[in-house]
Amino acid sequence: MDDAVRAWLLAQLGPTTDTTDLDVRYARLHSARAVVNEILAERRAKLLADPLRMTVDGVVTIDQSNNLSGIERQIAALVDLVAPDEPTEAEQGTDLLTAPLLHTHRAR
Numbered sequence: 283m284d285d286a287v288r289a290w291l292l293a294q295l296g297p298t299t300d301t302t303d304l305d306v307r308y309a310r311l312h313s314a315r316a317v318v319n320e321i322l323a324e325r326r327a328k329l330l331a332d333p334l335r336m337t338v339d340g341v342v343t344i345d346q347s348n349n350l351s352g353i354e355r356q357i358a359a360l361v362d363l364v365a366p367d368e369p370t371e372a373e374q375g376t377d378l379l380t381a382p383l384l385h386t387h388r389a390r
Contacts, residue, residue, distance in 0.1 A: 283308045286366040294318045294356075294363075314365035319357065326353045 283305055291304050291314055299321070307317045329350045337343045 283314075284366075287314050290314055290366050291317060295321055314367050315360060315363070318365075319360060322353055322357050322360075326350065326357070329353065 287308070288301065288304065291308075292299055292301075295304075295318060304317060307320060308314065311317055311320065329346055332346070334346045334350060335344065
């Protein structure tokens with residue numbers, strides 16, 4: 283993984299994300315977008331595994347529903363982002379088609 287990909291991953295996932303974990307995932311998945319998607323899905327699953335809202339009357343209220351909504355919005359926004367390891371439209375190239383040239387009038 284090069285520095286541009288690592289910087290993009292940290293921008294998507296936060297600067298405190300373990301870079302060693304990112305390296306291992308990138309080596310396995312071969313795509314920065316797939317790494318971000320996998321980590322965000324794990325974060326979403328972790329939030330869903332615990333109660334989203336907990337209230338101790340008169341003491342404290344903990345509400346994780348906004349965090350869940352934020353992660354879901356971030357997952358949805360991945361569709362519009364271009365990762366640095368993805369080819370742009372200009373780099374994707376053009377299809378090459380070959381065809382034989384034939385005379386319009388056949389010689390006798």
